[in-house]
Amino acid sequence: MLSRSFVPALAAALLASPVWAASPQVGQEAPDFGNPNWVVAPKGETSIRALRGEVVFVEFWGVKCPPCVALIPHVQKLKDQYGDRGLHIFAFEAQGHTPDQIKQLLASKGHKDYPVAAGGAQGYQTNGGIPHAWLIGVDGKVIWEGNPGGGTVDRLIEQEIAKVRFPGLGRSDFDKAVTKAVQKYMAKDLVGARKEAQKVLDNARSTDEAKADATYLMERVAELGRKQLELAQQNETDRDFLAAMEIYAYLAKAFKGEEEAQQAGARLDALKKDDTAKREIDAAKKLAALMGQLKGRPAAERRAHLERFAADEKNAGTRAAEQAGREAAQAGA
Numbered sequence: 001m002l003s004r005s006f007v008p009a010l011a012a013a014l015l016a017s018p019v020w021a022a023s024p025q026v027g028q029e030a031p032d033f034g035n036p037n038w039v040v041a042p043k044g045e046t047s048i049r050a051l052r053g054e055v056v057f058v059e060f061w062g063v064k065c066p067p068c069v070a071l072i073p074h075v076q077k078l079k080d081q082y083g084d085r086g087l088h089i090f091a092f093e094a095q096g097h098t099p100d101q102i103k104q105l106l107a108s109k110g111h112k113d114y115p116v117a118a119g120g121a122q123g124y125q126t127n128g129g130i131p132h133a134w135l136i137g138v139d140g141k142v143i144w145e146g147n148p149g150g151g152t153v154d155r156l157i158e159q160e161i162a163k164v165r166f167p168g169l170g171r172s173d174f175d176k177a178v179t180k181a182v183q184k185y186m187a188k189d190l191v192g193a194r195k196e197a198q199k200v201l202d203n204a205r206s207t208d209e210a211k212a213d214a215t216y217l218m219e220r221v222a223e224l225g226r227k228q229l230e231l232a233q234q235n236e237t238d239r240d241f242l243a244a245m246e247i248y249a250y251l252a253k254a255f256k257g258e259e260e261a262q263q264a265g266a267r268l269d270a271l272k273k274d275d276t277a278k279r280e281i282d283a284a285k286k287l288a289a290l291m292g293q294l295k296g297r298p299a300a301e302r303r304a305h306l307e308r309f310a311a312d313e314k315n316a317g318t319r320a321a322e323q324a325g326r327e328a329a330q331a332g333a
Contacts, residue, residue: 030134059131201214283315
């Protein structure tokens with residue numbers, strides 16, 4: 001029989017300890033996410049395997065979780081500070097809210113561009129509470145997991161980012177023979193990177209290691225082009241024609257003279273002639289200008305301007321009008 005003094009102590013220990021351990025744990029390989037329901041779509045790679053050589057921050061949070069919401073500006077700050085140096089952030093809303101509810105909350109809390117999904121991620125499980133995050137190092141393994149509210153994860157990100165040598169390449173080391181190709185890639189000269197890698201493959205004196213690295217680099221260049229084209233096509237489906245045209249313009253320049261540039265150029269020309277795309281782009285630009293003008297204004301004033309924008313016949317049925325309606329509702333909440 002348990003003593004009276006032991007029972008409360010046992011209960012307290014059970015309440016203070018997680019019922020199950022979070023997964024993955026420190027030291028384990030981080031799994032890919034599966035097929036998340038993205039609310040704010042990623043603009044680049046999402047495969048953990050493909051992001052080796054870089055740093056990944058994965059967060060589970062909730063719309064109705066005050067500590068989670070309070071962290072949104074800080075997570076965005078991490079993206080702003082380290083995004084160009086090899087940090088990738090993926091957030092998953094774990095309380096079952098709708099995409100519109102998530103978007104409204106994010107818009108009011110300083111979120112700008114890091115990817116956010118509705119629902120969880122395959123292979124990831126918290127210890128029962130949120131916010132909960134995982135930090136994945138350059139070797140693809142979890143180096144920290146827990147509540148991201150303290151300063152520990154920030155310090156670890158700074159330390160791990162220092163190990164990133166080739167952002168965007170998913171590797172930390174390459175054979176010396178492909179140095180020029182790597183340098184071209186890092187300078188965003190994708191055509192030059194492809195040509196330099198091909199020289200290594202064509203050189204009879206190249207080692208097997210050098211050829212393997214050159215092949216890998218060629219595949220990364222091709223994959224980058226393919227995924228950017230897919231993203232632009234998805235933007236078209238979502239009627240975000242402005243974002244689609246920006247991607248097509250980038251591809252036409254980055255892959256000048258290559259097949260990817262021809263495909264992007266053809267879509268760019270088609271969108272410039274498309275009346276629906278022109279109308280959507282015009283409305284999107286007007287809304288962006290309006291949002292800039294309304295920044296810092298009282299909520300009632302923002303709501304009134306946004307409602308007028310959404311009701312304007314010139315904007316009727318556009319994606320921008322729908323967004324203005326959501327922003328107006330949020331301003332009035």
